[in-house]
Amino acid sequence: NAGVMQNPRHLVRRRGQEARLRCSPMKGHSHVYWYRQLPEEGLKFMVYLQKENIIDESGMPKERFSAEFPKEGPSILRIQQVVRGDSAAYFCASSPGGLSFTDTQYFGPGTRLTVL
Amino acid sequence: QKEVEQNSGPLSVPEGAIASLNCTYSDRGSQSFFWYRQYSGKSPELIMSIYSNGDKEDGRFTAQLNKASQYVSLLIRDSQPSDSATYLCASINTGTASKLTFGTGTRLQVTL
Numbered sequence: 001n002a003g004v005m006q007n008p009r010h011l012v013r014r015r016g017q018e019a020r021l022r023c024s025p026m027k028g029h030s031h032v033y034w035y036r037q038l039p040e041e042g043l044k045f046m047v048y049l050q051k052e053n054i055i056d057e058s059g060m061p062k063e064r065f066s067a068e069f070p071k072e073g074p075s076i077l078r079i080q081q082v083v084r085g086d087s088a089a090y091f092c093a094s095s096p097g098g099l100s101f102t103d104t105q106y107f108g109p110g111t112r113l114t115v116l
Numbered sequence: 117q118k119e120v121e122q123n124s125g126p127l128s129v130p131e132g133a134i135a136s137l138n139c140t141y142s143d144r145g146s147q148s149f150f151w152y153r154q155y156s157g158k159s160p161e162l163i164m165s166i167y168s169n170g171d172k173e174d175g176r177f178t179a180q181l182n183k184a185s186q187y188v189s190l191l192i193r194d195s196q197p198s199d200s201a202t203y204l205c206a207s208i209n210t211g212t213a214s215k216l217t218f219g220t221g222t223r224l225q226v227t228l
Contacts, residue, residue: 031214042220043160043204056215091159095214102148102167103214107159 002027004094004108005074012114019079019086021111025094032075033105034067037089049075050097082115089113119143122205122219130227135192137222139205142186146207146217149181151190154202154221163203164190195226 005024013019025032034046048056049069060067064082069075079086089112093105120141129135139149148167152160166172166179166188178191188207192199202221208214 033214033216035216035218043206043216043218045215045217048214058215093216102165103208104150104162104165105214105216106162107152110159 004029004092004106006090006092006108006111008111009109010112010114012116013082014116015083016081019082019113021077021079021090021092021113022074023077023092023094023108024074025092026106029094029096029106031095031097031103032069033093033095034075034077035091035093035107037091037110039088043091046077079113082113084115087113087115119146119217120205120207120219122203122222124220125223126225127222128225128227129195131195131197133195135195135199135224135226137190137192137203137205137224139188139190139219140186141188141207143207143209143217144186145209146186148208149179149188150206150208150216151177151179151188152204152206153199154204156202160204192224195224197226197228200224200226 032049035043045059047067064080066078089110091110092108095103095105150165151163154160164179166181172179176193180189204221205219206216
């Protein structure tokens, strides 16, 4: 299966701990996006990355959140000092690139973060 | 005002009927539109994309776009119980290339 892969699928952290979410894009895709879905809310864009570059981080909270997509390996979304309000489903999507407005994004299975 | 608006539903249709899902958007710079299906506890799954005014058909699904009215719709013919899910409308704005802006979704229930 060459789909978008995310791990872990479920992550439990206590307040103040760090959460690391990983995403491997579909084969042949070089663009990665992170979205967050709070309970009973819609999907919200967080950050858009290409290899070694953050293209758009306009949806990222200013503090505690960071993302990277290194030359080798998966994209990482890192949340430091987690709080209960960070509990959500975090989805990664990937796209092949090309014309931006026709560039279709495919979603991974998500990581469900629970902060105790 | 939300950028992409959908009626949250639930929209209930009998099996075999046509389900009509609607979406409006406020940003005239929106250039492309996507419909995703999301089952409870699962990730969004792409159903269709549409970029030009008019209709686009794929199997039982037809997407309709009217840029003048800033309106997008998804028709599902011969609805099946397996179509019961939340349908998400999303747009991409040329000025914020590649960032999907989602509506909150419409929950569809197909009854036997």
